[in-house]
Amino acid sequence: MSEEKEHSQIIYIGKKNTISYVLVAVTILNKSDECSIQARGRQISKAVDVAEITRRKFLADKVEVSKVEIGSEELQGNEENPITKTVSTVEIVLTKKE
Amino acid sequence: MSEEKEHSQIIYIGKKNTISYVLVAVTILNKSDECSIQARGRQISKAVDVAEITRRKFLADKVEVSKVEIGSEELQGNEENPITKTVSTVEIVLTKKE
Numbered sequence: 001m002s003e004e005k006e007h008s009q010i011i012y013i014g015k016k017n018t019i020s021y022v023l024v025a026v027t028i029l030n031k032s033d034e035c036s037i038q039a040r041g042r043q044i045s046k047a048v049d050v051a052e053i054t055r056r057k058f059l060a061d062k063v064e065v066s067k068v069e070i071g072s073e074e075l076q077g078n079e080e081n082p083i084t085k086t087v088s089t090v091e092i093v094l095t096k097k098e
Numbered sequence: 099m100s101e102e103k104e105h106s107q108i109i110y111i112g113k114k115n116t117i118s119y120v121l122v123a124v125t126i127l128n129k130s131d132e133c134s135i136q137a138r139g140r141q142i143s144k145a146v147d148v149a150e151i152t153r154r155k156f157l158a159d160k161v162e163v164s165k166v167e168i169g170s171e172e173l174q175g176n177e178e179n180p181i182t183k184t185v186s187t188v189e190i191v192l193t194k195k196e
Contacts, residue, residue, distance in 0.1 A: 045142040048186040052170045056184075068166040070190065072150045086154075088146040092168065 111137035
């Protein structure tokens with residue numbers, strides 16, 4: 001099924017070290033063709049670092065950035081703080097070169 | 099000259115408030131068709147915020163993100179700290195819709 005390609009594995013960038021996510025990306029890309037790195041707010045800079053370090057140092061000349069997309073997402077407030085906040089998001093897709 | 103289009107005005111994201119850069123972007127886009135937002139390192143998240151706030155709040159439905167590119171840049175060390183560092187970079191281009 002060609003649809004299977006859409007289920008690329010996703011890495012959500014959080015508070016861990018950059019290198020932890022790089023290792024996850026490298027592991028995914030050793031098994032499959034594609035890996036999607038997603039982040040919001042302040043973690044966006046880290047997502048770009050993860051993509052760049054993976055592409056340049058660990059899998060040099062083997063993967064390329066096939067998509068970079070930015071957007072916004074609304075975060076619903078909770079009872080304590082009911083204000084809805086808008087945060088920026090990023091998705092970076094790394095794909096193996098043919 | 100069609101080449102003039104390439105000289106789109108560039109905003110380099112630094113340490114000022116997000117909203118200061120949004121206002122610069124809005125001012126540029128009121129006069130010309132295109133504006134390039136560039137940042138490196140930790141300022142990358144702010145660059146995405148600037149692009150998203152400009153696109154969604156200030157010039158809603160009038161501009162779109164026509165390009166997002168990530169890369170790396172080498173920063174030469176100085177005498178005190180001679181180590182060359184690599185930083186991630188981003189360029190986001192906002193273009194007026196036709």
